[in-house]
Amino acid sequence: MTNYMQNERLKKLDAIEGQLCQVMVSASQAFQELSKDKPSIKHVETQTTAFLKALESVDNEISKQIQYLSRVSTGQAHEGSSYASMKVNHMAWHRLEHSRTRLNDLDRLRHQHLLQCQQHQQQQQLLQQQLQQP
Numbered sequence: 001m002t003n004y005m006q007n008e009r010l011k012k013l014d015a016i017e018g019q020l021c022q023v024m025v026s027a028s029q030a031f032q033e034l035s036k037d038k039p040s041i042k043h044v045e046t047q048t049t050a051f052l053k054a055l056e057s058v059d060n061e062i063s064k065q066i067q068y069l070s071r072v073s074t075g076q077a078h079e080g081s082s083y084a085s086m087k088v089n090h091m092a093w094h095r096l097e098h099s100r101t102r103l104n105d106l107d108r109l110r111h112q113h114l115l116q117c118q119q120h121q122q123q124q125q126l127l128q129q130q131l132q133q134p
Helices: 003-034 041-073 084-133
Strands: none
Touching: 003 084
């Protein structure tokens, strides 16, 4: 991801943080008004409406960020990042290493089998020699 795109992502996150602050301010002002002996219902409704609008905006923006991160983490193509290619390469490397390990295991088993066959043949030859002797 280029520096420009990274900066844009950070700006969006910064804006979301500002919206979250506004959510908290609106909620605080609504509660402050409600805690008065004679609260102004109009003021409470205004602050509650502002709270709900800001909260909806934050929810939408965070959802967009989560969707972006989901695309990135699943390896889908996105905004020029090389993450998907690196992930594919990393997985291929692991498969290669696993294949090498399995091939080495199979080669070791083949050698063991060959040794056992040779030992068995030698035992058979000894047994035949013993049977042939009077």
